Amino acid sequence: MIPNWLVQRAYLTPNRLALSFGDEQWTFEQLADQASIIARKLKWNGLNEGDRIALLGRSTPEMVCVIHGCLLAGLEIVMLNSRLSSKEISWQLTDCDASTLLVDDELIDRIKEINTSKLTFSDIESSGTQHVAFxxxxxxxxxxxxMYTSGTTGFPKGVRQTAGNHTSSALSSVLNLGLTEDDMWLCTMPLFHISGFSILARSVIYGMGVRLYEKFDAEAIVEEIQRGTVTRISVVATGLHRILEEFEKSGSVAHPSFKTMLAGGGPVPDDYLRRARTHQLPVLQTYGMTETSSQTATLSSEDALRKSGSAGKPLFFNRIKIRDAEQPGDFGEVLVMGPHVTPGYIGHAADRNPLEDGWLPTGDIGYIDEEGYLFIVDRRSDLIISGGENIYPAEIENVLISHPQVAEAGVCGQSHPEWGSVPIAFIVGDKQLTESDLEQYCKGQLAGYKTPKAFHFVDHLPRNASNKLLRRELKEWAEKNKK
Structure with a gap:
């Protein structure tokens, strides 16, 4: 059994700082009081323990309180990505069969055409209350x-994450990173992402404060790190790059109390690691996915350059192996096992067992060296990682092919100096079709970061004898046609 996180934390350390945002602060007791009120208001609106709701919001204190209110009320929370288009959100709502959509008033325009029963944050605020036994x-x-994660077929899968998954992930992380009473985690990651939510989970499990930012602000973040007001932060490589640029402008270094910059969402270039060391920023590269409730492996900062390109070793409760590998260095699919791994999916993928003999096939190709360090060779052959966001080409291709003037579409990633990679499309279609036509068409159905940054019109797409699209060749085309 696992203690109800916030109830137990508010009992153990009621006066410890839980959350700060701008000039506002909340202790764990105050956070629990706010969440309790929201839980009783949700009950008044007919939501009962075990119900599944969807949540669409920004990274604000109000969102944090609503999340904790839902957890206290015993609700299953479908975390919706606020960067998605209305069509994408609608698809996920239909698939997850949530009874109610809780939505930030600032995002109400995004879901006007959606039929799911809605409760805005202001609706909740003005509601009556009803007793809830937590x-x-x-x-x-x-x-x-x-949380929904993209699938190789282009249809996202709703990944179930249990109390055990999140708790074991948090425990594995703290055994790797350590913990002190003055720890403060700067959260700029979206709360709907596993990276953002896991920070909230660690907060209540550890008794650790969270310094919340609604949006990434490199200048403000660097000021916090320099002043010693935060001790840890999670970033993707693009965020690290922006932070380094700010440090280099001032020629300053991190405060001695700063302990960890946890870098995920793809490999960190060696150049970034060397620059980070100059400014006394300990960068720990990590590997994980939505199905593993955040981290599975982490590379220590002292090994960052010695094991360049590695994702590190598995965390304490986790195991990693390479399918069919007979010796160190053999390439194969990365398989993961541990209490942090999802028990399954919901919706259209509910019947799919994510495990094979207890192991989760990640779809990533990698190898483990003679010292036990994991190296990811290709984060799924088709996957595009753009600014830490995972994009599957098939999802974009499905949209493009639905255009009446498009006969064939192939999408791949093209290297980009800021975002790491961006999607590029190759189109076989009507001669009168323009890039502008397709860009507008995609923007109506896809999130902005999924919309191709360039469209190339070709006579044919590279395919093998069985008519399978050869993405390796598409990537070569993309680099040759780079604008």
Whole structure:
């Protein structure tokens, strides 16, 4: 059994700082009080323990309180990506079959055409209350969050994450990173992402404060790190690059109390690691996915350059192996096992077992060296990682092919100095079709970061004898046609 996170934390350390945002601060007791009120208001609106709701919001204190209110009320939370288009959100709502959509008033325009029953944050605020008996102990198998992740077929899968998954992930992380009473995690990652939510989970499990930012602000972040007001932060490579640029402008270094810059979302270039060391920024590269409730492996900062390109070793409770590998260095699919791994999916993928004999096939190709360090060779052959966001080409191709003037479409990633990679499309279609036509068409159905940054019109796409699209050749085309 697992203690109800916030209930237990507010009991243990009620006066410890839990959350700060701008000039505002909340202790764990104050956070629990706010969440309790929201839980009782949700009950008044007919939401009961075990119900599945969807949540669409920004990274604000109000969002944090709503998340904790839902957890106290015993609801399953489908975390919706606020960067998605209305069409994408609608698809996920239909697939997850949530009874109610809780939505930030600032995002209401995004879901006007959606039929799911809605409760805005202001609706919740003005609601009456009804008594709720909070469950003090959670079953480890209890699903508490659901996050959608892209699939190779272009259809996102709703990943179940249990109380046990999140708790074991947090425990593995703290055994690797350590913990002190003055720890403060600067959160600029979206709360709907596993990277953002996992910071909230660690906060209540560890008794650690969170310094919340609604948006990434490199200048403000660097000021916090220099002053010693935060001790840890999670970033993707593009965010690290912006932080380094700010440090280089001033020629300053991190405060001695700053301990960890956890870098995920793809490999960190060696140049970034060397520059980070100059400014006394300990960068720990990490590997994980939505199905593993954040980290599976992490590379220590002292090994960053010695093991350049490595994702490190598995965290304490986790295991990693390479399919069919007979010796160190053999390439193969990366398989993961541990209490942090999802028990399954919902919606259209509910019947799909994510495990093979207890192991999660990640779809990533990698190898483990003679010292046990994991190296990812290709984060899924088709996957595009753009600014830390995962993009599957098939999803974009499905949209493009639905255009009446498009006969064939192939999408791949093209290297980009800021975002790491961006999607590029190759089109076989009507001669009168323009890039502007396709860009507008995609923007109506896809998130901005998924919309191709260039469209190349070709006579044919590279395919093998069985008519399978050869993405390796598409990538070569993309680099040759780079604008």
């Amino acid at each position: 469950t003090e102990m959670w079953e480890p198998s209890r699903t508490i969050t659901i």
